[in-house]
Amino acid sequence: MNIGEVSKNTGLPAKTIRYYEDIGFVTPARGDNGYRSFSEKDQHKLVFLGRARGLGFSIEDCRTLMALYEDQGRASADVKRVAQKNLSEIDRKIADLQAMRGTLSHLVANCAGDGRPDCPILEDLGRA
Amino acid sequence: MNIGEVSKNTGLPAKTIRYYEDIGFVTPARGDNGYRSFSEKDQHKLVFLGRARGLGFSIEDCRTLMALYEDQGRASADVKRVAQKNLSEIDRKIADLQAMRGTLSHLVANCAGDGRPDCPILEDLGRA
DNA sequence: CTTGACCCTCCCGTGACTGGAACCTTTATG
DNA sequence: CATAAAGGTTCCAGTCACGGGAGGGTCAAG
Incomplete structure (x- = not known):
């Protein structure tokens, strides 16, 4: 998926998604043309992030929550x-x-x- | 008055007071040593500003309020x-x-x- | 072939400060 | 009188979570 579609699906502006990549929240693959190519998992992480941010969690809190989310033994x-x-x-x-x-x-x-x-x-x- | 005393009197950090000078809220005189020399009026303006900021007014709002405060015919x-x-x-x-x-x-x-x-x-x- | 939509990176700006470096002046003390 | 502490100065950079815009490459449709 290109960034535009992910943006539509998640409700996050493309700018914000690029920012989330900058700070290491997602690491989408890249196509030959240099375009970001998002997996379902990437998108899911962005949804998670958007919801957590919407509930007032800071980015650092989100990092913690995401780590816990991905840790099955938490x-x-x-x-x-x-x-x-x-x-x-x-x-x-x-x-x-x-x-x-x-x-x-x-x-x-x-x-x-x-x-x-x-x-x-x-x-x-x-x-x- | 030096900045330290004004800071103590107003409760505003010296850094903040210098910032308020930068953005043109106060223009204290300067002594021969380069130190800021605050008048009572300067201090009063800073008190006003501190209280207004504490009530959630933005700096721009404060500018408006200050102008109104100083305008006797408002x-x-x-x-x-x-x-x-x-x-x-x-x-x-x-x-x-x-x-x-x-x-x-x-x-x-x-x-x-x-x-x-x-x-x-x-x-x-x-x-x- | 061109148009327009989409994508890229890079840099600056936001609001209201805060922290720190490097330096100068005043004041208190041995 | 020398010195050290306290207080003053400027300037630069960082904060938080992006947003705006320049300047350019890519892709699908007509």
Whole structure:
């Protein structure tokens, strides 16, 4: 398969797939014309990667998960640990964003939003 | 004031303050020795910037907010618009993370996390 | 034979810094 | 007074995960 078809099948942009090759995630064969020639397995790995990335795993996490995926004798505890670490990072990000959201929405609520120059948002930001 | 003191007062790393000078946010005077010499106003701007960044405003947003802050004739509606745009971006990010969190926590909950190789997390990631 | 779709590599840019090297100035101490 | 530590300076490179675009080769259809 050429890169275009793989891109269509996996939903990953061709640029991204080339990038994943650069960083050693897949190593597609090459045809005489220099074109990448992807196997089913390559494509499968890319799907895996796309899904894991979509769930917020970092590339390095993906490397770990992929190694575990390919290791038939792995312990599911190892996978679970990586996933839980990611989960708590997601929780932390959500908490941070919610804190931001709280402060900001409070400020927005108190701002008249009319033509007058008084603005509690700016006042708050400028407070030392 | 030297950069070190400003850093202590504002909580921003010296590196960051130099960066903010690079991108034209502050233009501290220079002493004969070449050291930056910050005024109270410079410091105040940096505090403003630090707080706005902490609320998730981008540098470009901060530029807008700063201009509005320094413009005595501004309309608070302009500020509110920037803040609301930012607020809806935060909401979107929270929603994305919560969707991730939902899928991932479901997977984690279904994973035994023991020494056996069966792992629903990997199974799911590998599904085409 | 040409057109257009597809593919290739290579390099630069993103946002918002952070780290480090190499060097200079000020301040504290023996 | 010499020296060492602390703090300042510039500049270059790296981060993360790609995206844009130049400049060119290849392939299938009409």
